[in-house]
Amino acid sequence: MDLLSIFLKGGWVMYFILLCSIIAVAVVIEKFIVLRKAKINVPAFLIKIRTLLKKKDIEGAINFCMQERTPVSNIVRKGLRKFRFGHQRVVEAIESAGRQEIGKLEKGLSTLATISGIAPLLGFLGTVTGMINAFMKIQELQGSVSPADLAGGIWEALITTAFGLIVGIPALAFYNYFVNAINKLVMDIELITNDIIDVLDDTSKHGSTEEDEEEINL
């Protein structure tokens, strides 16, 4: 007996589990792609942007962020655009951009969490309905059933639980993995943005003093 015919014996619930599986796999692949793109070499990025900011090359820093095309660089870029409006506006812009980017990163995770909970439950539903069918048949046969008939109905009913768990367990594992990975990324974002805000503070102070000095010199 091949696995496909075993799969089909599970009944209508199996199609819902299959749909869950398709969505879960799609979300997992999408998250892998997004997280791979979002990954950033924190020290390298910080060194580069610090150098540019210390030179007071805000435009250069914005261009560098445009080239990077990661959530961190997007946040920094949005902050730098508000540089001329003062420190408070930069912090606000970074905070709002951060929330946006984290929202983008976490998109789909709730789907994965739902599937990891729903798939086994769908399996249980299939098992319960299968059991009901099996016992109804036994009653129709007036109890004149062999253990083989009984076992047949039961194993067919249990298939849905097995497949539900096969979908649910990896979905839960991937959900936890992604939550962890995104948390790590958020920490990186916080580190970088705090650092950049500090550098911008320093630059603006130094900048103003330098400008004053230049004016005096002139």
Add this chain to the structure above:
Amino acid sequence: MNKNPRNISYIISIILHAILIVVFAFINFSTGLGEEEYVTIGFGSGISAGTSGPPGQDIGTLQQQPKQEPLKKDEQQKVELPKARTYDEENVITKTDKKNQKDLAKEKIRSLNNNQQKSGGTENSGQGIGGFGFELDFGGKGIRKIYSYILPEYPEGVSKEIDVKLKFTILPDGTVGKIFPLIKADARLEMAAINSLRQWRFEPLPPNAKQVEQTAIITFPYRLQ
């Protein structure tokens, strides 16, 4: 930027599932029962010696017979005493008693699983209701029941007392596949044994078991009277 990975991932996911479904169609799921390569053969009681049992008849297996083990020695002794009118006279393939040539000789069947034979192999002997004795030496785990068997006839012009030992494979459908003689002795006796063995029918493997060829060894002791 965010829409592209989503579309790509859904397409990849659907393709992966389609491939998985195709793979599922080719994966055979077996329960792991009754699929050992080396098997013991379950003999039936209630079949008169030398006649083919009706197909599908419920046949007792080895597990039902270990209590009769003490009979083994008696039977072996009786085989050597042609004057005594015992069960075993009928169980020997005789040259003289040609009418009863179909009567079952003492059959020795054992599995090829030598490792298990050394460790856990046991010998069983039993006696069917039909009046034949047999000896089973087995070490395999699986059991294939015999549905029908025909005993070899003693060919004319041969006067030898030898044991013809044959190794044979049982195909998944219950028919006998390849037969290899293990002891080279007399070509005619060997041919008679092979020809009869070829007509034996065993219980087919259940559809959900792994469809493998199983191997067993049988000994036909030809005795003169």
